[in-house]
Amino acid sequence: MTEGVRHPQGVLGRQAAATNEKRAAVTLGPRRRALLKLAVARGALAAGLMVTAATSPPASQAASPGLNGKIAFISNRDGNQEIYVMNADGTNPTRLTFTSANELAACWSPDGAKIALTSERDGNPEIYVMDADGTNTTRLTNNSAFDGVDPQCWSPDGTEIAFISNRTGNMEIYVMDPNGSGPTNLTNHSADDIGPTWSPDGTQIAFASYRDGISNPEIYVMDADGTNQSRLTNNSVPDSNPSWSPDGTKIAFSSVRDFAGINQDIFVMNADGTNQTNLTNIASADESADWSPDGTKITFASYRDGTPEIYVMNANGSGQTNLTNNSATDLEPAWQPLYDFSGFFRPVDNPGPGPTFVFNLTRAGSAVPVKFSLNGDQGLNVLSTGYPVSERIECDASATFDDIEQTVTAGSSSLSYDAATDQYVYVWKTDKAWAGTCRQLTVRLNDFTTHLAYFAFTK
Numbered sequence: 001m002t003e004g005v006r007h008p009q010g011v012l013g014r015q016a017a018a019t020n021e022k023r024a025a026v027t028l029g030p031r032r033r034a035l036l037k038l039a040v041a042r043g044a045l046a047a048g049l050m051v052t053a054a055t056s057p058p059a060s061q062a063a064s065p066g067l068n069g070k071i072a073f074i075s076n077r078d079g080n081q082e083i084y085v086m087n088a089d090g091t092n093p094t095r096l097t098f099t100s101a102n103e104l105a106a107c108w109s110p111d112g113a114k115i116a117l118t119s120e121r122d123g124n125p126e127i128y129v130m131d132a133d134g135t136n137t138t139r140l141t142n143n144s145a146f147d148g149v150d151p152q153c154w155s156p157d158g159t160e161i162a163f164i165s166n167r168t169g170n171m172e173i174y175v176m177d178p179n180g181s182g183p184t185n186l187t188n189h190s191a192d193d194i195g196p197t198w199s200p201d202g203t204q205i206a207f208a209s210y211r212d213g214i215s216n217p218e219i220y221v222m223d224a225d226g227t228n229q230s231r232l233t234n235n236s237v238p239d240s241n242p243s244w245s246p247d248g249t250k251i252a253f254s255s256v257r258d259f260a261g262i263n264q265d266i267f268v269m270n271a272d273g274t275n276q277t278n279l280t281n282i283a284s285a286d287e288s289a290d291w292s293p294d295g296t297k298i299t300f301a302s303y304r305d306g307t308p309e310i311y312v313m314n315a316n317g318s319g320q321t322n323l324t325n326n327s328a329t330d331l332e333p334a335w336q337p338l339y340d341f342s343g344f345f346r347p348v349d350n351p352g353p354g355p356t357f358v359f360n361l362t363r364a365g366s367a368v369p370v371k372f373s374l375n376g377d378q379g380l381n382v383l384s385t386g387y388p389v390s391e392r393i394e395c396d397a398s399a400t401f402d403d404i405e406q407t408v409t410a411g412s413s414s415l416s417y418d419a420a421t422d423q424y425v426y427v428w429k430t431d432k433a434w435a436g437t438c439r440q441l442t443v444r445l446n447d448f449t450t451h452l453a454y455f456a457f458t459k
Helices: 011-028 030-038 040-046
Strands: 067-075 082-086 103-108 114-119 126-131 161-165 172-176 193-198 204-209 218-223 239-244 250-255 265-270 286-291 297-302 309-314 330-338 358-363 367-372 389-393 400-403 414-418 423-429 438-444 450-458
Touching (some): 082 103, 103 330, 161 193, 204 239, 218 239, 239 286, 265 286, 297 330, 309 330, 367 438, 367 450
Parallel strands (some): 193 239, 358 450
Antiparallel strands (some): 161 172, 193 204, 204 218, 239 250, 297 309, 367 423
């Protein structure tokens, strides 16, 4: 496999590229040089390097710890590096981006509705944001420097995006608003700082730093405003790629401390740096760990099958399973959080598991309060654009028909949140013309999950 490496313009960029290429060759061995982009602690990113495919908004509230959605990843299976998503079991891989340039990383918003990404589509790496289905892409950064995100870039409350940039010379960690405004340097250090990951409560950011040696990145933690920077790991070999667990008690990371410092494994430690434990423990390179939103699993990239593949394992390291399993390069997994949808509350009955379904019987023209919970106030921007929608369906004579016990007075449909009951209430204004028919109501959330209820209308 051959590689094409580029670096930012200028002497400093060329010097950094040369330094990190040498570093990667020494610490990771020949088999890893084929993919410098994900070398030790993303050393290629720290130097402003990029590897070609041949080698390798309003605020949204956190949905995690929550339900496990899809896994986004980078793949060159169709030529250049693009962003794909797949189900958590590896099925239904779907391409989201279609550009002639390379996409380098993806990061889910805390509500699972958007993806921040690093892309070369405008020449140099910049940060963009798009909807979870790949539509409505917007550019957030616009300069000649390297700007990039990691899989846990978004603050848990959705108000900030952490990213790395060498706009001041070396790689620093910045935060900006979700619309790209207000970029602020948090680390302000002469050494490269990369790989930011937020604590679940949003008060801290873990990251990797080269401040203790050009070939020896270590894991650090700082307050969300950049203060109180402290070191968590202290080894003579590189530690990198931190990823905070959804409950805030642990940090997964990559390290080459075992197997004579030749390849990386996925480790986990307590959030204070204690009890560092090797999870993958195999004589091959494993990197880029990302926790499932419910905290029970970890996805990561592994080279154990020759080409890098996306794997998943239990949080204790057991059950390591290949999800992608093809000859392409698959890298940089990122797990989508989903809203913790409760199902519908009374007066609306859930449809049931089938083969027969429950139809809600109500008078055509009435206003029906459709109630559900998302495990807390997630804001009012929780519905996909244009939803809920209804469509006429055949009435099933074998179904169960249950009367709607409550209707309300309303001139039009609307959504509100009741903090006392922790329930969203969508008041659905039905049409008198629907009398004698049945309809399916589709509630689609902005994490692109769909929830159905069935109705039968009387006069």
